[in-house]
Amino acid sequence: MSRVLLDGKTAIVTGAGSGVGAASALRFAEEGAHVVCADIDVQKAEETARRISKAGGTAVAIACDVSREDDVAALVTAAVEHFGGLDILFNNVGIPTPRLGAMLEEHTAEDFQRLVAVNLGGVFFGCKHAVIQFKRQGGGVILNTGSVAGLVAWGGSVYGATKGGVHQLTRAVAIEGAPFGIRANAICPAGMPYTNFMAAGGLDADSEVLTQTAERVAATHPLGRAITAEDCAEAAVYLVSDKAANVTGVMLPVDGGYTAR
Numbered sequence: 001m002s003r004v005l006l007d008g009k010t011a012i013v014t015g016a017g018s019g020v021g022a023a024s025a026l027r028f029a030e031e032g033a034h035v036v037c038a039d040i041d042v043q044k045a046e047e048t049a050r051r052i053s054k055a056g057g058t059a060v061a062i063a064c065d066v067s068r069e070d071d072v073a074a075l076v077t078a079a080v081e082h083f084g085g086l087d088i089l090f091n092n093v094g095i096p097t098p099r100l101g102a103m104l105e106e107h108t109a110e111d112f113q114r115l116v117a118v119n120l121g122g123v124f125f126g127c128k129h130a131v132i133q134f135k136r137q138g139g140g141v142i143l144n145t146g147s148v149a150g151l152v153a154w155g156g157s158v159y160g161a162t163k164g165g166v167h168q169l170t171r172a173v174a175i176e177g178a179p180f181g182i183r184a185n186a187i188c189p190a191g192m193p194y195t196n197f198m199a200a201g202g203l204d205a206d207s208e209v210l211t212q213t214a215e216r217v218a219a220t221h222p223l224g225r226a227i228t229a230e231d232c233a234e235a236a237v238y239l240v241s242d243k244a245a246n247v248t249g250v251m252l253p254v255d256g257g258y259t260a261r
């Protein structure tokens, strides 16, 4: 009897070089998956793959910019060639607005286009090429990273709109894919101060501001602590595993109760 949840499955994780992607790649490997670690920063993806190998798991690293369809198509092909098929695609990449706290009118056209291209375009390309492969094989699992910012208006207007789009795409893939044995769900994290995400939005990762941000975020959660990448990875493992065989079209908040208020 298999004691692990993803025994022998092949999983692609995008954004595997950091944060939720790195934590999920490590957990998927612990559960027996062969993991394709994809990231625009291939050195960071290689580091995650090395950590998996060192722990006795199986992983490869592939450079991929999810906003480029050719890269995403090649990523799916590479996973199939390397491991003989694809069972799971975790479309996890997301970028913040380049200046955290920017109001709607402070976004430039370039800000808008980049957020849409990466956050929504990347998930679209991932879903599209996974679905093509899954229909050939007779099924598969998609997990997307949405956000609390796509469930409720929370700030980060353009970012939130891209995440709302991710949620709607997830529901659509769940409905279209169900007759083909394809499941699609999303995790919706609340603010995670300890990944590199806020630094990508211009927050100084070493500063007092980071601690204050963590305290401020935690105080908004009924459970009273900030969300970690590991919290998200645990939710991800469940949703991509056969334990969730009859769960599809779900947007699962990982938010310490924030959206239940």
Ligand SMILES: NC(=O)c1ccc[n+]([C@@H]2O[C@H](COP(=O)([O-])OP(=O)(O)OC[C@H]3O[C@@H](n4cnc5c(N)ncnc54)[C@H](O)[C@@H]3O)[C@@H](O)[C@H]2O)c1
Pocket (backbone or CB within 6 Å): 014, 015, 016, 017, 018, 019, 020, 021, 038, 039, 040, 041, 044, 064, 065, 066, 067, 092, 093, 094, 095, 096, 118, 145, 146, 147, 148, 188, 189, 190, 191, 192, 193, 195, 196, 197, 198, 200, 229
């Ligand atoms: N951290 C938060 O506060 C927070 C809150 C809610 C949702 N999220 C979502 O969680 C997901 C993961 O965020 P994180 O906090 O782990 O972020 P992170 O910045 O720590 O990691 C993101 C990874 O994605 C990679 N990446 C960026 N652009 C890419 C591209 N075009 N193609 C391929 N890889 C690319 C980066 O190199 C990095 O390794 C994102 O979808 C994000 O929107 C984050």
